[in-house]
Amino acid sequence: MTLLTIDKQNWTQGLAAAADHYRLFGPVKEKDQHRFKALEKGQLPDLDLVNTRLSPKDLVFPQSEIMLTYSLDESREDHHIMKEAHTDHAPRAVVGMRPCDARAIQLVKLNFDTPDVKDPYWLKAYEATTFIGMACDTPLSTCFCTSAGCGPYNAEGLDILMMDRGGTYLAKIFTEKGKAFADTAGWNQATPEAAEAFVAAKEAAEAKMVSTISTDNLADTDLLDLHGAPFWDDIAFACLNCGTCTFTCPTCWCFDIQDEVQGKSGVRMKNWDSCMFPIFTVHTTGHNPRDTKTQRVRQRFMHKLKYFVDKYQTGIMCVGCGRCVRQCPVNIDIRRVCELMNSFKPADACVAQG
Amino acid sequence: MSGYTEKMREIAGRLLGDCSVQMVIGFRKGTLPMMNEPCFVTNPEQVPSLVWDSNCGINLANYLTNRKEKIAVFAKGCDSRNIVNHIVENKIKRDQLHIVGVPCTGMIDKRKITGMVNGEILETTETEDTIKVRTAEAETLFDKREVLQQNCALCIHRNPVIFDEMVADPVAEQTDIDRYADVRKIEEMDSKEKWQFFDDLLSPCIRCYACRNACPLCYCPTCFVDESKPQWVGKGQDPIDVRTFHFLRAYHCAGRCTDCGACQRACPVGIDMRLLTRKLEKDCQEQFGWEAGLSLDQRPALDVYQTNDPEAFIK
Amino acid sequence: MNNNSWEPKIVSFFCNWCTYGAADLAGVSRFEHPPNTRVIRVPCSGRVSPKFILAAFMNGADGVWVSGCHPGDCHYIEGNLYARRRFTLLKNQLEYMGVEPGRLHFSWISSAEASKYVQVITEVIDAVKALGPNTRFVKHQAKVA
Numbered sequence: 001m002t003l004l005t006i007d008k009q010n011w012t013q014g015l016a017a018a019a020d021h022y023r024l025f026g027p028v029k030e031k032d033q034h035r036f037k038a039l040e041k042g043q044l045p046d047l048d049l050v051n052t053r054l055s056p057k058d059l060v061f062p063q064s065e066i067m068l069t070y071s072l073d074e075s076r077e078d079h080h081i082m083k084e085a086h087t088d089h090a091p092r093a094v095v096g097m098r099p100c101d102a103r104a105i106q107l108v109k110l111n112f113d114t115p116d117v118k119d120p121y122w123l124k125a126y127e128a129t130t131f132i133g134m135a136c137d138t139p140l141s142t143c144f145c146t147s148a149g150c151g152p153y154n155a156e157g158l159d160i161l162m163m164d165r166g167g168t169y170l171a172k173i174f175t176e177k178g179k180a181f182a183d184t185a186g187w188n189q190a191t192p193e194a195a196e197a198f199v200a201a202k203e204a205a206e207a208k209m210v211s212t213i214s215t216d217n218l219a220d221t222d223l224l225d226l227h228g229a230p231f232w233d234d235i236a237f238a239c240l241n242c243g244t245c246t247f248t249c250p251t252c253w254c255f256d257i258q259d260e261v262q263g264k265s266g267v268r269m270k271n272w273d274s275c276m277f278p279i280f281t282v283h284t285t286g287h288n289p290r291d292t293k294t295q296r297v298r299q300r301f302m303h304k305l306k307y308f309v310d311k312y313q314t315g316i317m318c319v320g321c322g323r324c325v326r327q328c329p330v331n332i333d334i335r336r337v338c339e340l341m342n343s344f345k346p347a348d349a350c351v352a353q354g
Numbered sequence: 355m356s357g358y359t360e361k362m363r364e365i366a367g368r369l370l371g372d373c374s375v376q377m378v379i380g381f382r383k384g385t386l387p388m389m390n391e392p393c394f395v396t397n398p399e400q401v402p403s404l405v406w407d408s409n410c411g412i413n414l415a416n417y418l419t420n421r422k423e424k425i426a427v428f429a430k431g432c433d434s435r436n437i438v439n440h441i442v443e444n445k446i447k448r449d450q451l452h453i454v455g456v457p458c459t460g461m462i463d464k465r466k467i468t469g470m471v472n473g474e475i476l477e478t479t480e481t482e483d484t485i486k487v488r489t490a491e492a493e494t495l496f497d498k499r500e501v502l503q504q505n506c507a508l509c510i511h512r513n514p515v516i517f518d519e520m521v522a523d524p525v526a527e528q529t530d531i532d533r534y535a536d537v538r539k540i541e542e543m544d545s546k547e548k549w550q551f552f553d554d555l556l557s558p559c560i561r562c563y564a565c566r567n568a569c570p571l572c573y574c575p576t577c578f579v580d581e582s583k584p585q586w587v588g589k590g591q592d593p594i595d596v597r598t599f600h601f602l603r604a605y606h607c608a609g610r611c612t613d614c615g616a617c618q619r620a621c622p623v624g625i626d627m628r629l630l631t632r633k634l635e636k637d638c639q640e641q642f643g644w645e646a647g648l649s650l651d652q653r654p655a656l657d658v659y660q661t662n663d664p665e666a667f668i669k
Numbered sequence: 670m671n672n673n674s675w676e677p678k679i680v681s682f683f684c685n686w687c688t689y690g691a692a693d694l695a696g697v698s699r700f701e702h703p704p705n706t707r708v709i710r711v712p713c714s715g716r717v718s719p720k721f722i723l724a725a726f727m728n729g730a731d732g733v734w735v736s737g738c739h740p741g742d743c744h745y746i747e748g749n750l751y752a753r754r755r756f757t758l759l760k761n762q763l764e765y766m767g768v769e770p771g772r773l774h775f776s777w778i779s780s781a782e783a784s785k786y787v788q789v790i791t792e793v794i795d796a797v798k799a800l801g802p803n804t805r806f807v808k809h810q811a812k813v814a
Binding site for chain 3: 062064065066069085086087088260262265266267269
């Protein structure tokens with residue numbers, strides 16, 4: 001690991017130099033919100049933000065992505081043959097993502113990059129990307145990353161982690177990818193003596209966190225007991241079954257595959273899907289095994305806070321970014337649900353059932 | 355509305371206590387400032403969780419669809435109009451409901467207030483006419499009228515149109531309200547400007563369907579966006595698909611929408627899709643003299659006709 | 670594209686009991702009229718859902734024309750009267766969202782009115798021709814990023 005100091009005066013030049021070799025992405029203010037977008041030539045990422053409304057997961061997992069293309073024109077030799085889409089996987093870098101969003105991509109990776117199955121679309125985009133994080137000194141009251149296996153200075157999934165020191169940025173380089181980016185940008189002012197500053201800032205940032213969750217009992221609680229817990233109707237009642245929580249969640253990875261044909265040419269694309277939508281589980285027979293709102297809401301929370309915990313033993317499938325808490329139209333709060341699940345004692349259920 | 359909570363708990367306690375209803379639908383205190391969560395209570399011990407303030411903008415009629423229990427529900431003016439719709443459209447029976455009318459002075463616009471202060475809002479407190487907003491650095495006092503949701507600022511039916519009992523005496527209705535100034539502004543644009551205006555308006559849409567799902571009018575077992583034989587609208591982010599979704603969603607509410615604002619309130623990216631529904635509302639009024647949800651005895655605008663309906667556009 | 674040689678594509682929804690017959694009669698009577706419509710026969714103008722009209726535009730129609738029986742003459746007594754209300758709102762809403770006036774047309778043509786059919790189809794095609802190809806409400810193939 002190397003520590004560099006980047007003078008803010010060299011920031012613009014450095015990014016401009018990098019832009020010759022990388023497609024740059026970063027947070028940009030649009031209307032009243034920040035969004036991760038491809039940066040135009042000379043455009044700087046706007047790092048003065050609290051949390052983007054949508055996570056940058058779409059940089060490796062676009063909301064709509066073409067996988068295959070084909071022609072139905074029988075006068076062509078290659079008709080009805082699926083061909084891989086020529087997606088641009090030239091090197092790219094995302095500048096200014098939060099540590100929570102970076103860890104989220106590692107959690108999503110568990111799904112797309114398994115020993116048996118590797119999703120080429122996700123992996124090619126992932127491998128092409130250099131992840132440059134900005135440590136977070138301004139947590140919101142809904143942030144609970146420190147108790148969700150993450151933290152405001154968490155480096156997991158990042159090639160470079162930067163922190164703001166007023167006139168300069170301090171950057172930790174973790175990987176070859178990170179080093180290559182720093183070299184391209186011309187950032188080379190090594191400052192090993194600044195390591196202390198990182199530690200102090202990390203402690204200060206963590207001390208600002210006001211929100212926490214407890215997850216210590218989730219793994220040991222019996223899955224079927226939790227599944228049958230009496231609180232699900234109460235949690236699910238307000239739910240509208242919109243997909244806001246899943247679409248804004250940096251760790252939600254479900255998608256649907258669709259064919260779109262115009263005339264004689266077609267594409268096969270994958271689009272984000274959501275376990276909140278009734279159609280998510282509908283069989284071709286019309287039967288829907290997850291037919292009620294309570295079942296769908298339970299699925300979302302059980303997946304994040306129980307099934308995932310049991311399957312991977314890496315903690316919960318949540319990084320504590322608080323987006324779903326802030327954006328749920330009816331204020332269903334994962335912190336409250338987690339509390340109910342974590343403190344659940346099956347005996348209670350027996351008593352409740354009489 | 356500051357005294358409503360106590361009265362509501364009293365009413366809910368009575369109704370559950372004497373078993374005249376099996377369930378009371380209302381709000382409980384949210385975990386964030388300016389948010390309350392719709393909830394149900396089924397026994398008198400849970401009644402103290404019920405609250406009411408200017409953050410109860412979710413339309414509770416949305417939670418009545420196809421329910422079988424005998425229910426008491428708190429209903430603002432707009433909620434009550436949607437309950438009328440529900441009864442007229444056979445989604446619930448009148449005698450299944452005990453409607454507790456809530457005279458309403460408007461709900462506050464969380465997004466607007468957030469845009470008016472610097473830093474994260476940690477707490478809000480309200481009186482009859484003011485909202486005090488606390489951030490880490492400062493406290494700001496707003497006149498409630500300045501920070502209402504637009505649909506509340508333009509509301510002309512603040513009192514419930516149907517109820518079994520009232521939480522309080524009716525409030526004064528607003529008069530001399532110009533409900534369609536912004537719609538007219540769009541109508542005056544030329545065709546190209548209109549197209550671009552809506553391209554821009556709808557561009558942030560992420561197809562989460564929160565607008566559709568927050569709407570009490572949307573209860574089709576299979577929504578047109580989920581139909582696959584044929585598939586009317588693509589599932590991706592194509593702007594034409596996005597526009598088609600919004601067009602048809604709004605059109606489906608024609609003659610039924612009460613402008614309760616649930617769609618706009620629910621949108622995670624802040625799209626004012628009420629510009630679509632209010633145009634339909636305006637047309638229904640101008641063309642057919644119709645206003646939705648005011649009477650149990652009238653069929654919705656598109657469920658009836660007059661022999662002399664306007665038809666100048668038909669050759 | 671050379672505008673002089675360009676011919677619009679019109680998707681027409683004709684009621685089985687009237688306009689469809691009028692089109693037939695116009696043909697049998699050897700009335701000359703432009704051939705730019707693709708006719709879809711429906712049982713009643715009341716059968717025409719807004720989804721059909723949007724789908725036609727999305728799939729590349731330059732104009733859409735819906736034609737049914739005169740009020741009072743509906744085979745199903747009142748289908749066209751319900752439809753009329755729907756079309757009023759639909760046309761206004763489409764134009765409000767920026768579809769050019771002149772893309773979408775409605776008419777009442779009875780099965781005896783072959784000459785009215787010829788007159789209206791000419792009007793419809795002239796109106797759409799004047800606007801040029803539909804470039805707004807058309808869905809294009811998604812592009813690879």
